[in-house]
Structure formats: structure tokens, C-alpha cells
Amino acid sequence: MSAPEKAGPGPVVVLVGPPGSGKSTVARALAVRLGLTSRDTDEDVERTAGRSISDIFVQDGEPAFRALERDAVAAALAAHRGVLALGGGAVLDPATQAALARYVEGGGAVAFLDVSLAHAAPRVGFNQARPLLLGNPRAQWQALMDARRPVYAAVATLHVDTDGRRPAQVAAEIEAALAAPGGPTDD
Template structure:
């Protein structure tokens, strides 16, 4: 499972990691859009952030039950207390949560700070910085692993994650449980 701020590359890295591990990929933002029948920015404008967060909470809870591959969570999903409890339970059951970390300098070109990111309207750089300052402790608290994506392409990040997963899950017999990449 991948968590992190906008611009960290969660969706792209999830697809690359799933390909490397021969698993399926799922993105809770895509699940929310499919359920709502509209893009996230429209949900924010037409229905408000609380409606989006409720859809997001349901998408994460559903994916944790149904999906057994690589899962990318929306950047703010970890702010929900029930989601945090679910992530702690997921980790205690043997799952791995990877915090994809990124600096503002590297997130900016990826995100583009455009209108499709409703929480970054106004002064997007300042908004992203404030958002990250508030969320960093939460990302760190729920994560089993942290990987910086600064200056790296998705494939390189996926390789780092795969290597860290292998190192973390190799038992004394030398075998690796590939399911921990879920």
C-alpha cells in the first residue's frame, strides 16, 4: 500500500510496482471517481470536501477488504481516524504501508499545481507546504517503510520499494513473501 502527498507518484509507482511484483493495482482516487461518476475536483466543487472524504473513506475500507495487490491511497486518506486504525490493523496483519516522500521542489513539476488539485488552490506552493507539514507526522506514523521519490522515475522507485520489501520480508530460510507488497 502506498501513501504520501500530492506529487509523490503514488499512482504511477503503484502501477510500476504491481508490474514488478506481478500483482494487480488499485487506486482509491479512481474508485471514488468511479463511484461518484465525476472527477475529484468536481466532487469538491459540487458536493464539498466532506462528501469527498466520506467517499474516500468507503473506497479505502472496501479496497482493504477486496484488493490483494498494490493499493495507492489518495493523499488525504490517512487523515481519517478510521482509515488510520484500518492501516494499523493492516500492518499488524502483515501488510506493508510505504510512505512515498517528496520535496516541494520535486512535487511541483509533477503536480503542476493546477485546478485538478482542489486543496492546492490559491497559493499552491504555500498550500502544498502547509498540507505536507500537517500530514508528514501522519504518513510517518502509518508507514512501515519510507522511500523518497525525489529525482527518481516511477520504475526506479518501484525497484527500491521491491528491494526494501524483500529485505523486510526475508525470513531465516531465505524465502521472501511477495504478498507483503499489497
């Protein structure tokens, strides 16, 4: 299928959600389906900084990472014309929320990829180096999700549950929503 038409500049769709929801993987699968490219702002931050997100957190702190992330999201929203996956905490920044609101007003779509802890755990592999999941990773993930869920829901135009679903299935659902008359709506 070809990419749906969008009124304004920017990506065809932006994917948001917590760690383990499948944003990066679904972005790649959806981009293939639509004949577009995918972009991940976490990868943009790492490329710009020349080091991993974990290293940025340890060496410079979370505020420095969030500033890099905010810049990466703004640049991607302005320049990328494919499928865009945002880092899990990117939507917490008020400037990013405002940029996403402008993007949606211009005809853009934001899909919230929702996932439960039970399904996120095997995907995230809580033994990996994730700066915000140190200590008790399951409890930390749940606390992050409790705080972030209302923000994800507020910025999204489409809500997609990824529990027990393959990336291709999630991508197909988003593709169908993008192609539907009137575009994606929150179900």
C-alpha cells in the first residue's frame, strides 16, 4: 500500500508509548508496508551524542539527555516524511507536547502503542542497561507507565494495544486507521 496523504509537513505517523511497546520495531514494519522510511529519535540522540543513552545519563544526567531528545524530536517532526518512533519519555517535555499538538493540527497522526507490564517485560528484558529502570525494574516500569499513560493518551489520535500481537499485526492496524476515511481516531 502507498503512504496516505497528509496535509502538513512532517511524518505520516508518530509512534509513542512505553519501553517494550514495540515502537521501533513497529515503525520499521509500518514503514515497509507504506513504502517509506522509519526513524527513531533515540537513535538520533545516540548518533548526535556519539554514545549510548545509558552513557549520556551516567555522564551528563537526565536533563542533558532530555534536551538532546527534545531537539531530536523537533528536528524529526520538521524533516522526516516517513514513520517516526519517539523515545518513551519524549512526550513528557512540554515543548514536545506542543510540537505534537501542532503536528496533529496539521493533519498528522500519533499512535499510542500501549502494552501491559506482563507483555513489556520479555520485550524489554529488564536486565538490560535502561537508566530509568534501575533498582526494581518491574516496579520502576509500572511507576513510569502510571505517570506517562495520561500523557500518551493526551497526545495520541490512535490507541493501539500491542499485548500478544506481532509487530506486523500492529503495523497493519495502524495502516488501516491511516487509510480510513477521516483518518485515525481514538477507539
